[in-house]
Amino acid sequence: MKTLTILNKFKTFKAALMIAGTAIGAGMLGIPLVTGEVGFKAGALATVLVWLYLYVTGLMLMEVSVSMKAEGGFLEMAGRYLPKYGKPLVGFLFFFLYGILLVAYISAGAQIFCLNLFESFYIRALFPILLVGLLMLRSNRVITIISALTIPMWIYFGVLYFLGAPYIEGAKLLSGNLTGAYVAVPILFGAFGYHNVIPSVSKYLNFDKKALKQAIFLGSFIPCLIYFFWQILILGMVDSETLLLAREKGVPVVALMGKLTKNSLFEQVGSVFAFFALLTSAVGVAISVVHFVDTKERKGTAILVILIPALIAFIKPDIFLMALSFAGGFGESILNGIIPIWLFVAYKARKEELNSKWMALALVLLLVALSVVGIELLELI
Numbered sequence: 001m002k003t004l005t006i007l008n009k010f011k012t013f014k015a016a017l018m019i020a021g022t023a024i025g026a027g028m029l030g031i032p033l034v035t036g037e038v039g040f041k042a043g044a045l046a047t048v049l050v051w052l053y054l055y056v057t058g059l060m061l062m063e064v065s066v067s068m069k070a071e072g073g074f075l076e077m078a079g080r081y082l083p084k085y086g087k088p089l090v091g092f093l094f095f096f097l098y099g100i101l102l103v104a105y106i107s108a109g110a111q112i113f114c115l116n117l118f119e120s121f122y123i124r125a126l127f128p129i130l131l132v133g134l135l136m137l138r139s140n141r142v143i144t145i146i147s148a149l150t151i152p153m154w155i156y157f158g159v160l161y162f163l164g165a166p167y168i169e170g171a172k173l174l175s176g177n178l179t180g181a182y183v184a185v186p187i188l189f190g191a192f193g194y195h196n197v198i199p200s201v202s203k204y205l206n207f208d209k210k211a212l213k214q215a216i217f218l219g220s221f222i223p224c225l226i227y228f229f230w231q232i233l234i235l236g237m238v239d240s241e242t243l244l245l246a247r248e249k250g251v252p253v254v255a256l257m258g259k260l261t262k263n264s265l266f267e268q269v270g271s272v273f274a275f276f277a278l279l280t281s282a283v284g285v286a287i288s289v290v291h292f293v294d295t296k297e298r299k300g301t302a303i304l305v306i307l308i309p310a311l312i313a314f315i316k317p318d319i320f321l322m323a324l325s326f327a328g329g330f331g332e333s334i335l336n337g338i339i340p341i342w343l344f345v346a347y348k349a350r351k352e353e354l355n356s357k358w359m360a361l362a363l364v365l366l367l368v369a370l371s372v373v374g375i376e377l378l379e380l381i
Helices: 002-023 027-038 040-071 074-081 086-116 126-135 139-167 178-191 195-204 209-237 240-249 253-261 264-293 299-315 320-350 356-380
Strands: none
Touching: 002 139, 002 195, 002 209, 002 264, 027 040, 027 178, 027 209, 027 240, 027 253, 027 264, 027 320, 040 074, 040 178, 040 195, 040 209, 040 320, 040 356, 074 086, 074 320, 086 126, 086 264, 086 299, 086 320, 126 139, 126 264, 126 299, 139 209, 139 253, 139 264, 178 209, 178 320, 178 356, 195 209, 195 264, 195 320, 209 240, 209 253, 240 253, 253 264, 264 299, 320 356
């Protein structure tokens, strides 16, 4: 019995790592470039609030997913609990969001490969080829591999922090003001996305609500801590003007650290860390799209899921930050904000468990999601 309990806890931990690996990705490269504009205090506040918001909507989606057992995919949930137009709407949003996120991941991944090797179409193609190779495996094996790959990611993050800590200046972290926190919200929504793997993780944990709650909390809180300390490192080392210039010229954050400290080891360690972060997140997104399109996980589907975003990323190599912001401001705020709220309210209403407290919470969360869409619209204008 004790052995079984240990195995279940290990399985829950693996599921948490899968969630964390999915969330930690391109945001590592994008967040400091945006929060650098408003300062660490505003960036830290926005990070915690976005984590809390998406943690709550993640729990809402988990409740609905568990109620459907093995039929708990996004489309199936929409088909059961939403009106007739809900299913095609969710299908469109799913492809819209995760297609754009894959464009951002592939663009950033190709950039990291070229940074360490040399600029070439063939070098840029290595990252999407690697993604396709992993997707050729069965989903359970992919979850195991991605969970394992998060370990070197943490190791390299620790080494990077150890190297960079002496360069952190407290004065840089005190700059900026809290009123500008809203500017970073769309990017953070795109960086914290993990809802797409909740149906897969629910199935992996045999729809055990207690284990799922633990996995979702730990799996989402790890990225919150990582993003928090990552901003301390980058914004404590680099001034806002330099970050703004890097954003305009498309210079990777890890390359910026190497140039400022005149230590090539920064760039090397940072690039390896960024590679693992991008890979784990990209595979998590890609496998959810494959499952969404084809429950039989055919190889042709995996190739198509990667090929189309890769072509867009190759045509417009500087699309990374724009794609990440667009995905967060529109896709994540609707698919991982509004849709889980809608599903949860419909599910509770059908069970006759919808009370005034649930409705008040749903209304507040809905207003926040609509505000994020508004912020992204203003950015585009």
